[in-house]
Amino acid sequence: MNIKVKKVALCGVLTAFASIAFILESLFPPIILPGARMGVSNAFILLATIILGYKYGFISLIVKILISAIFSGNLSSVMYSLPAGLISLTVQCILLFKVKNVSVIATSISGAIINTTVQNTVFCLVTNAVEYLYYLPYLALIGAVSGFLVGLTVYFSLKYTPKKLLVK
Amino acid sequence: MKNTANTANENKYGKLFLGGDVFVYCSLFFCLVLLFVFLVAPKNTATCNGFSVFQDDKTVFTFTFEKSSPLKIESDYENLTEVSFNQDGYTITVYTNQERTAYNKIYVDTVNLTAKVIESNCSERKDCYHAPAIKTNGTIYCSPHHLLIKPLSLNNKGPIAG
Numbered sequence: 001m002n003i004k005v006k007k008v009a010l011c012g013v014l015t016a017f018a019s020i021a022f023i024l025e026s027l028f029p030p031i032i033l034p035g036a037r038m039g040v041s042n043a044f045i046l047l048a049t050i051i052l053g054y055k056y057g058f059i060s061l062i063v064k065i066l067i068s069a070i071f072s073g074n075l076s077s078v079m080y081s082l083p084a085g086l087i088s089l090t091v092q093c094i095l096l097f098k099v100k101n102v103s104v105i106a107t108s109i110s111g112a113i114i115n116t117t118v119q120n121t122v123f124c125l126v127t128n129a130v131e132y133l134y135y136l137p138y139l140a141l142i143g144a145v146s147g148f149l150v151g152l153t154v155y156f157s158l159k160y161t162p163k164k165l166l167v168k
Numbered sequence: 169m170k171n172t173a174n175t176a177n178e179n180k181y182g183k184l185f186l187g188g189d190v191f192v193y194c195s196l197f198f199c200l201v202l203l204f205v206f207l208v209a210p211k212n213t214a215t216c217n218g219f220s221v222f223q224d225d226k227t228v229f230t231f232t233f234e235k236s237s238p239l240k241i242e243s244d245y246e247n248l249t250e251v252s253f254n255q256d257g258y259t260i261t262v263y264t265n266q267e268r269t270a271y272n273k274i275y276v277d278t279v280n281l282t283a284k285v286i287e288s289n290c291s292e293r294k295d296c297y298h299a300p301a302i303k304t305n306g307t308i309y310c311s312p313h314h315l316l317i318k319p320l321s322l323n324n325k326g327p328i329a330g
Contacts, residue, residue, distance in 0.1 A: 027292045034295035034308070050181065072291065074312050101188030104181055113196055117203075123309075128225065129316055131307035137203035144196065158181045 007052050014052075015060040015067075018044035022068040033135055035120070036142045039112060041068075043153045046092065046108060050158065051166050054093045061085050079126055084119035088112075104158070105151030112147025116140050216304045218320040219276060219283045221262065223313070228262055231276050231283075232320065238278075259286070264313040272296065272315050283317055285310065 022041040030036045041064060049057025065085055069078045092111040095102045120136045123129075180186065218232035229241040229249060239258065241249050248263040257277040264270045273287035284301035285308055288294055296310035308317040 029293060029298050030295055034299040074291065076314070077311060095192070099188055100180070101186040102180075102192055103183055103186045103189050105184060106186075106189040106192040110192055110196060113199070127309055127316060129307045129309055129318065131305070131318055132309065133207055134306045137200065137208050140200055140203055144200070155181070155184060 007056060011048055011052055011056045011060055014044045014048040015063050018042075018048075018060060018064040019067040019071070022064060023071050026068075026072050031142060031146075033138055033142065035123075035135070036139055038146045039115075039143070039150055040153075042108070042111065042115075042147075043150045043157070045089065046104070046111070046150065046154050047157060049089065049093060050096065050104070050154070054089075054097065057089060057093065058086070061089050080119050080122040083122055084115045087118050088115035103151075104155050105148060108151030108154060109144050109147035112143040112150065113140050116143035216281045216319050219302075220318050220320055221260075221274065222316045222318070223262075223264060228315070229260065230320070231258070231260075233278065233281060262315065264310075264315055270313055272310055272313055274317060277301070283308070283319075285317070288313070 018041040021044065025037055025040060031038065045057060045061050045064065048060040062082070062085075065078060065081050069075050069081070088111040091114050092107050095107040095110060096104075116139045117136065120132065120139055124132050217234065218230065218238070220230045221228040223245075226244065227242050228245045229239060232238050232240070239251060239260070241251075245262070248266075248268065250261040252259045256279050257275055260274045260276065262272050262274065264272065269289075271287075271289060272285055274283060275286045276283050280301075280303075282301040282303050285296040285299065288297050288310060290296060290310050290312040296308055296313075296315070299308045300306070302308055302317065302319055304319055307319070309315070
């Protein structure tokens with residue numbers, strides 16, 4: 001099969017998994033604080049970025065955010081989740097591809113904390129609720145834990161997925 | 169930037185910990201400490217005077233503890249608000265659309281001086297419902313209904329977020 005077709009197909013599958021994970025997660029109550037979530041969908045975005053490259057990673061992220069907003073019926077969430085996702089994935093790409101000695105887990109934790117911080121800040125600016133910043137340190141801490149778990153998931157996925165299934 | 173990073177950096181992805189992680193973890197830890205120092209640690213000396221509820225920057229109602237008639241509902245929301253009260257507090261139901269199909273039920277505790285969302289039909293996740301009761305710190309925001317609950321604080325000498 002043509003390599004590009006294979007890449008697009010795998011990108012589509014990972015984006016679908018990410019969107020489904022996000023929508024399923026939306027059905028569960030938040031962890032400890034409002035807005036806190038495990039971010040399981042980020043594991044698929046990180047996998048797409050590592051396996052297929054940063055371009056597919058960004059496409060996967062944007063499509064996931066749009067699909068999730070449409071299906072969860074909360075289009076206004078795009079306003080704060082899109083800039084947060086783009087900034088955090090940019091930092092993750094730099095750590096993955098430009099910095100040599102940084103592991104996937106450290107990359108994932110950085111992405112999670114940056115995502116939470118940017119999302120919370122944009123959210124406060126958009127909704128004019130500066131008081132919400134009070135929760136930011138706690139949300140960032142929860143983000144660090146979820147980032148660690150997502151990083152671990154990606155690490156084991158890369159370790160145990162047969163190489164022939166990955167695009168080369 | 170390599171597109172097929174899987175082959176190029178196989179060693180990098182095959183390890184749980186690498187030397188550069190120390191710098192990343194230290195930087196993140198430092199950022200987290202800064203966030204706690206600036207946003208949580210300063211003592212909030214404010215006294216909670218009541219709560220304001222907004223929808224899309226429009227005030228829905230204001231609840232003031234010190235007044236004899238504590239609840240002031242804005243004229244636009246008079247038909248969209250229902251109030252019931254007992255000796256411990258007020259339950260205020262706010263309908264967030266004209267069809268009165270979307271609502272949030274807010275409980276203002278006049279004994280503990282707190283506010284909390286006790287019922288909502290906003291989404292399956294219900295972030296607003298699971299938010300802790302607010303007093304002088306924090307706020308509650310219902311994203312699907314664009315409803316914001318903020319404390320009215322006087323003499324606020326605490327952090328900007330509190």
